[in-house]
Amino acid sequence: MFKILLPFAITIACLFCTARADADSTITRYATQLNVDGSYSFDIAQSNGAEHREDGVGGQYAQGYFRHYSPEGKFVQIIYSADENGYQPQSDVLPTPPPVPEYIQRAIEYIRAHPTPEELADQQVRARQL
Numbered sequence: 001m002f003k004i005l006l007p008f009a010i011t012i013a014c015l016f017c018t019a020r021a022d023a024d025s026t027i028t029r030y031a032t033q034l035n036v037d038g039s040y041s042f043d044i045a046q047s048n049g050a051e052h053r054e055d056g057v058g059g060q061y062a063q064g065y066f067r068h069y070s071p072e073g074k075f076v077q078i079i080y081s082a083d084e085n086g087y088q089p090q091s092d093v094l095p096t097p098p099p100v101p102e103y104i105q106r107a108i109e110y111i112r113a114h115p116t117p118e119e120l121a122d123q124q125v126r127a128r129q130l
């Protein structure tokens with residue numbers, strides 16, 4: 001039950017945060033559909049340009065997007081999917097990790113090329129299991 005209600009709770013939270021930023025904003029589009037098989041969709045828009053759209057099957061997967069203007073006036077859009085691999089957002093505004101330093105990359109390659117006796121034994125066991 002919680003997994004089915006989670007997308008709606010996230011939507012309400014996003015709209016609440018956006019509405020607080022612009023108290024004069026009104027909802028201009030609101031459409032929801034919840035089907036017997038657990039699939040659902042919703043599409044919500046506000047007069048200040050904020051939107052949130054999502055389709056999915058409760059507890060299995062979801063995909064959608066939300067967009068709004070930041071307090072600085074920058075357009076923010078996040079496209080996402082959520083499934084057995086977790087929540088996977090994509091956006092230009094999300095932080096990215098720094099590159100791996102060359103000496104760390106060389107160390108990782110050395111470790112992969114020189115497995116320990118325990119790792120070799122584990123590889124042999126796994127090969128027999130297949």
